[in-house]
Amino acid sequence: MAILADRNTRVIIQGITGREAATMSQEMLAYGTKVVAGVTPGKGGQKVHGIPVFDTVIEAVEKCGGDTSIVSVPPLFSKDAVMEAADAGIKLIVVLTERIPKSHVIEMLAFAESKGARVIGPNSPGIICPEETRLGYLGGSNPEKAYMKGPVGIISRSGGMCTELANILTRNGIGQSTVIGIGGDPVVGTTYTDLLPLFQEDEETKVVLLFCEPGGKKEEAAAEFIREKFTKKVVVFFGGRFVDRMPGMRFGHASVIVRPGYGTTEEKIKLFKSAGCIVVETYSEIPEIIKEFI
């Protein structure tokens, strides 16, 4: 079993007529994802790689039965797109778009929450349940090279590191149950603490691997959750330990800023260790460590 999605998940792509989204939809079809419809207002009636395009999400849901949506529309249209999907009854909305104003993000997340929809992202690379389905662009044109089915769940603040970590596991014969890029922004709909309970319930998942970064408070919350409620083994790897020594400087993602007093890797690592997690120094060590627990 995977979490969040499987081979039966019926996917709608909002913004499917965009160049990148069109390529992505083709790759998703090739991976076996059931992409049932696309939505681009004003382009209803067209087809993209054989996928029917509708003007509204509700039309796509009614005619094609979508239950999950991927949002790949320009930043200032994203809030409306997410709210439209939630209003149409979609329960899982994966937002790939970057640079959405935070006021829009707050509003769309609150609205989705009120409709009982889960939002992954914004600025997420998506989700992959290896050999089941792929929502988004993880693994690019050849996901089967980096990802294979197996017992490790991955939650990552970085899209690139999702594939990098899966790749090193796969090279060592260790597969993954579900890999989720939660997005590199400060405010995202779903964080470690929202996903850990799902991995706790998932029988296939034996170990959870977290890719963390400096800045913010998401790791602190995750460590507390793991200490109190999580019983499976958690392996943690941090990118950007050097940022601790450069407070106020921004590297990589928008959320990677260490403020005086909080957000440091040092403090986060201390909390993870005290919660019983294994924090590795380099990611090259991960396969050897995980082998002990599967």
Next chain:
Amino acid sequence: MRFYEFEGKRLFKEWNLPVPEGELVEKEDELLKAGEKIGFPLMAKVQGLKGGRGKKGGVREIKDEKELLEFGEKIFKEGFDGTRVRGILLEKKLMAEKEFYLGITIDELEKRNCILFTEGGMDVEEIAKTGRVLKLTIDPFTGVKSFMMKMFFATTGFKGKTLLQLSEIAVQLYDLYIKMDANLAEINPLILTKEHEFFCADSRIEIDDDALNLQKKNLERFNIPIREEKEREPTELEIKAKEIDQLDHRGVAGRVVEFDGDLALIIGGGGASLTVFDAILRYGGKPANYCEIGGNPTVKKVQKLTELLLSKKGIRGVAVITNVLSNTRVDLVARGVIKGMLSKGIDPSKFPVVFRVPGSWEEEGFKILEKYGIKYFTREHTMDEAAKFIVELLKKEG
């Protein structure tokens, strides 16, 4: 983007938030006139964008003209805290009975805006540690209503006129925060005078960089220029790199932070670049820069970037290391880097250089690298191994 205090106060006035009478002095010879207008004793406040101004002596009580000239001359000549200043804000001195902190910002865990309030005008970070902060999470659809603020502040013991004025200040501050697409709006300290009137003694406003397009009109109206801000002034190399990044809209190649090492880095992916930089340091390498590429940049961009990074004095090696790429084409990156090296008169088969860039079009990319005799790692090897290889190669070469 962060506003100067005087810019924030310009907004405060527009939103009817009480600010002390003040004058911005931008040149040394305007000091006396402005000082006389405000009247002594007064407060002189350096206008810069770095935090911790108070602790570093950037806010001073000034008794008379002589003190004002001394302070002003020093600041205008020498700058403050290592940077030039925008000016000095002179303000009427308030007789404070009590000081408070009032702020609005995003709580990333609750995914909502929240209002923070506490007594004492110290550092926010210090305040956060005490845990004595009163916090109210805001429903984005209801916003902040007057009655909510009255209830909120009444719980802290405010009554009558002061309760009303404080509530009104919070309502207005939230309105400003929302209309300006701010991520942070702080009044610290918010002063209650002996006459029981509130004044916003400082302002700190940061607006969302992703909303700058939405705020163009407002910024023009308040005469606030859009500016790039960093903890320090950008170096020449960083400025040139940014120009390269803006050559065209395809991909990122040119977000550079310069360091004083000897190894030029072209590294990819938000999280992967952090990982690679850590690895280079761990094995004892000395990065000359932090530089991300991604989103499938053009050959030309990568070439220009390579030329720029190689133009720095004392560069002894190049490391091109990324995660397994999803959409950036390996062959394009390889061609760009090789072209850049060749145009600088560097033979890639003799210069210390390593590639670890697996992903789309990797077979084509590897062929090109082989042709030019460049050492590369495939996805069978980690980014750590590539980092270790180049660092040890440089050590061997001494």
